[in-house]
Amino acid sequence: MKNRFSVAALAVCALALPLASQAQTEIQWWHSMTAVNNEWVSDLAKQFNESQKEFKVVPTYKGTYDENMTAAVAAFRSGNAPHILQVFEVGTATMMASKGATVPVGKIMTEAGVAFDPKGYIPAVAGYYTAPNGQMLSFPFNSSTTIFYYNKDAFKKAGLNADKAPATWPEVFEAAKKLKASGHSCPMTLAWQGWTQLESFSTWHNVEFATHQNGLGKDGYAARLKINSPLHVRHIDNLAKAAAAGEFVYKGRGALPQASFTAGECAMIQTSSGYYGDVAKNAKFAYGLAPLPYYPDVKGAPQNTVIGGASLWVMAGKKPAEYKGVAKFFEFLSQTKVQSASHQRTGYLPVTMAAYDLTEKSGFYQKNPGTDTAVTQMIRKVTDNSRGIRLGNYVQIRTIEDEELESVWSGKQSAKTALDAVVKRGDELLVRFERANKGK
CATH class of the missing domain: 3.40.190.10 (Periplasmic binding protein-like II)
Known part of the structure; x- marks a missing residue:
């Protein structure tokens, strides 16, 4: 009986091993979206999670933009920072100065082998979150004006x-x-x-x-x-x-x-x-x-x-497998259909020109006059006085x-x-x- 029990137990363990190896890698995402925009964020995470089985993005509301940044600083110091942090545009200079606390999004995408072309983004948006050396530091998310x-x-x-x-x-x-x-x-x-x-x-x-x-x-x-x-x-x-x-x-x-x-x-x-x-x-x-x-x-x-709204910063100190999940999630968010749908739902900018073109071809702007205002205000040729404000x-x-x-x-x-x-x-x-x- 004892031998038979041992054999059965081993069999159960053997069956469980593949399941354990297939456990999803969780990606923690701290944000500041409320009301209808909170629903949008939750839906984006759900859509991504259902599109694949390797990673699971977990969005968590952490208060206002100010409160979210404060909580993330404390969490980073204690080694418990999220993988992704939503930071409003006026926090950009502070994040840039926080050496060692973040990893440039361009680096994350390259090392994960995920296609990423900053030139596909609306220049006024991409330029704001790009370092002087041309590397994109954070991922444009809910960009507004x-x-x-x-x-x-x-x-x-x-x-x-x-x-x-x-x-x-x-x-x-x-x-x-x-x-x-x-x-x-x-x-x-x-x-x-x-x-x-x-x-x-x-x-x-x-x-x-x-x-x-x-x-x-x-x-x-x-x-x-x-x-x-x-x-x-x-x-x-x-x-x-x-x-x-x-x-x-x-x-x-x-x-x-x-x-x-x-x-x-x-x-x-x-x-x-x-x-x-x-x-x-x-x-x-x-x-x-x-x-x-x-x-x-x-x-x-x-x-x-x-530019207004916020971008997504990748926090330092995470495992390569987790950074791969972050890159895959950003790749999902960059899809033209996802960008276009988000723009139409929220009023935030379609941060890629392809998403703007798709929205225009769909007849959305014609059916909803004025919804293209944000884009037309942002895609004009900028000057030294109008590129943005980063203090x-x-x-x-x-x-x-x-x-x-x-x-x-x-x-x-x-x-x-x-x-x-x-x-x-x-x-x-x-x-x-x-x-x-x-x-x-």
Whole structure:
């Protein structure tokens, strides 16, 4: 009996061996997507996992972009970092300076033997995440840009042309006056105010945001802010006057103001193209998407808007088999059909030109007017002032922008005083970053 039991046990073990050897390699992916975009992220992981049996991507929401980065730093120090970390664009310089914490995505793809051609990506997107030596550092994922949304039903009620969005800032302020007169309690609001009203505003008007090509130049560490120019002061002052008149209503930092537009409370908003999925699913009114407004007397405007959203960074210290899984997942995300479907679902940019072409041929843009706005704003020829903005400590600088602009909207200080303060406080952080990282 004993011998028979041993033989049976050995047989069971023998059968189990192939199963153990076929265990999937798990790839941990930390992200910051919420609501409809969280559903999108989960679906992407599910599609990849079902497309093959060797790897399993496990997406985990880790809080806001700031919280996610903080958690990843702590996890890396303790040896428990994820394989893939989603980092918003203003964290790019910080990630680049984190020597030894990440592995360039170009290196990951090459060593895994996965075909990867950075030239296939929209130049403004690929260029932002590429090192001076030409190597792509992170994988463009939910790349977005700032666009203009408006409530067509509210426009009709105010006697405005609902089929034509205001193209210039004077037209926007005039529309806000008419919306207010028609009884609208919130004619206009703004999300991500530093991104939309300072960063994108600068590149859209082809004016300098910071020296050394906004930090993207050869000596980018030495960049200093230039956002207290006469044009910047004029614009923030115009918004302050609109706020005092009740024609612009401040609704909070980051993405918080978006809920007021979706609910029909605010009639106009400037925010991320990645907000489209939420509007398409939840807005109970007719809406329009359009390019950002500009000042028609500014030479060179409109130019192009700046990249937003986030990219995927590969953390260091993982096994070769796990990096192969990361490469395979990025290969999946790069597929034209996957890119096109994601773009149509979320409003984020189709980061490859092939995906843009497929979307256009499918008739999606024709059926959904304005959904090509983000792409057309980004694929224009860029200048030294409009390539993008890559500054150290920029997460903290954005907080400074919020603090100072909030004092303007509440009438506590002038536009010039606020922007001078942003430059002074921001430059102090830039100097600190330069001292800590120059020569690394």
